[in-house]
Amino acid sequence: MTENRRLYVLTAVALGGMLVAAGMIFLYAPQDALQGPVQRIFYLHVSSAIAAYACFALVVAGGVAYLWKGSLRSDRLARAAAAVGLVFTTNAFVMGMIWAKPIWNWDPSKTWDARVTSTAVLWVVYAGYLLVRRFATPGRQAMRLAAVVGIVGFADVPIVHFSVQWWRTLHPGRVIDAPGGPALPPEMLLAFMVTMLAVLLLAGTLVAVRYRIEARRDALEERAVAAQLKLAASPGSR
Amino acid sequence: MALAVARKDLRGELRGRELLPALAQFVVLALIIANFAFDLDLVSGPRLSPGILWLVLVFAGLVAFGRAFATEKESGSLEAMLLTPAGPASIFAGKALASAALLVACEAVLLPSMAVFLGSPISVAVVATVLLATGGMATLGCLFAALAAQTRARELLLPVLALPIWVPFVVVGGRAVQAAMTGQSLAALPLSGQPLVILADFDILFLVVASLAARFVLDD
Numbered sequence: 001m002t003e004n005r006r007l008y009v010l011t012a013v014a015l016g017g018m019l020v021a022a023g024m025i026f027l028y029a030p031q032d033a034l035q036g037p038v039q040r041i042f043y044l045h046v047s048s049a050i051a052a053y054a055c056f057a058l059v060v061a062g063g064v065a066y067l068w069k070g071s072l073r074s075d076r077l078a079r080a081a082a083a084v085g086l087v088f089t090t091n092a093f094v095m096g097m098i099w100a101k102p103i104w105n106w107d108p109s110k111t112w113d114a115r116v117t118s119t120a121v122l123w124v125v126y127a128g129y130l131l132v133r134r135f136a137t138p139g140r141q142a143m144r145l146a147a148v149v150g151i152v153g154f155a156d157v158p159i160v161h162f163s164v165q166w167w168r169t170l171h172p173g174r175v176i177d178a179p180g181g182p183a184l185p186p187e188m189l190l191a192f193m194v195t196m197l198a199v200l201l202l203a204g205t206l207v208a209v210r211y212r213i214e215a216r217r218d219a220l221e222e223r224a225v226a227a228q229l230k231l232a233a234s235p236g237s238r
Numbered sequence: 239m240a241l242a243v244a245r246k247d248l249r250g251e252l253r254g255r256e257l258l259p260a261l262a263q264f265v266v267l268a269l270i271i272a273n274f275a276f277d278l279d280l281v282s283g284p285r286l287s288p289g290i291l292w293l294v295l296v297f298a299g300l301v302a303f304g305r306a307f308a309t310e311k312e313s314g315s316l317e318a319m320l321l322t323p324a325g326p327a328s329i330f331a332g333k334a335l336a337s338a339a340l341l342v343a344c345e346a347v348l349l350p351s352m353a354v355f356l357g358s359p360i361s362v363a364v365v366a367t368v369l370l371a372t373g374g375m376a377t378l379g380c381l382f383a384a385l386a387a388q389t390r391a392r393e394l395l396l397p398v399l400a401l402p403i404w405v406p407f408v409v410v411g412g413r414a415v416q417a418a419m420t421g422q423s424l425a426a427l428p429l430s431g432q433p434l435v436i437l438a439d440f441d442i443l444f445l446v447v448a449s450l451a452a453r454f455v456l457d458d
Contacts, residue, residue: 117409121403124398124402125402128395128398141388145385148381148455151451152403153403156402159406160406163406
């Protein structure tokens with residue numbers, strides 16, 4: 001199977017997973033007694049946030065591997081994951097806003113809680129990460145500088161989180177991993193698990209596609225350089 | 239080694255007197271703008287002054303840290319410095335030390351001017367908070383300044399990279415200054431209790447992170 005065909009299959013599976021998740025969210029999961037239908041955002045909102053964190057963890061892993069071994073592949077993985085992570089962070093944000101409009105009613109003292117602030121910082125850090133890639137001299141320098149930004153930025157996130165939490169926070173507390181078992185009815189938990197797996201699969205697919213694009217782009221550049229070298233070496237050219 | 243680098247930078251600044259007068263002017267001008275922009279009076283002045291303090295400090299810091307590596311880059315002397323036995327980590331530490339000293343000098347203008355223009359109460363707690371935050375901001379700011387100086391758009395990248403990473407200092411420091419300026423004792427703050435201890439923890443943590451990262455940023 002060619003690599004492209006494999007990506008098509010992966011994409012189809014991920015799409016199917018998302019459809020199943022949609023069915024679970026809207027048809028299977030029960031209505032929340034207090035929040036009503038708005039609560040159904042939770043499944044995709046939390047899953048997107050988890051997928052975003054997973055992507056950024058990949059950026060860190062790729063960055064560490066690059067600084068350690070200097071392999072181009074780990075940098076390419078970090079590059080691909082950063083873009084996808086940014087998309088999922090944006091997604092989690094927009095869904096959080098839609099949920100927060102009726103529930104928190106845009107009270108600024110509520111909207112700047114620990115999790116929102118640290119996620120906002122995460123978003124800005126990785127937007128900066130992509131900017132560094134754009135403005136640094138392409139090649140090894142861009143990879144090295146970007147890896148540093150990716151790692152230091154990720155280390156900052158828990159610190160932002162805790163510094164706001166100690167200050168004040170209103171985000172819904174731990175639900176899934178609450179002490180003493182999940183504080184969710186089993187149907188909701190199942191719907192959430194299915195959605196999370198589907199979203200993680202989707203994120204993985206996007207990273208794979210993005211990785212493929214970056215690999216093609218790198219190959220193109222290599223060919224251009226090789227062609228120029230050949231031209232310079234051929235007799236009759238100056 | 240780091241001290242030698244810091245001494246070199248500060249001596250250059252003392253002889254040239256370029257950055258410090260500009261920063262002092264910037265601070266005073268920022269306060270004047272804040273005064274008119276917020277339409278300050280006796281009630282709103284003390285209430286808004288912690289926020290104004292942090293805004294001015296953060297932006298003055300961006301200017302100070304940005305120059306630390308930009309001047310070396312412009313004269314092409316960073317490569318020469320890397321050839322000395324100093325090593326990336328101590329060059330970086332020296333730069334951070336020198337620019338922290340510059341920012342402290344800047345604060346020596348900022349805090350008294352705030353007391354004069356805005357009537358902000360300046361106490362020992364305020365000074366201690368600001369100094370502790372300066373240390374951590376300087377370490378992180380210099381790390382990203384060194385990074386940004388190697389790219390095409392350093393003036394653009396430094397704020398984008400440094401501001402989000404400084405958020406913890408502004409969160410904790412902002413709360414501490416607010417409490418200190420309204421006459422609360424810092425020990426009465428929820429949990430944190432000791433914002434100064436937390437700020438010192440951040441300083442140490444980021445000093446370790448930044449000195450580990452310095453090798454990869456400066457090493458070319």
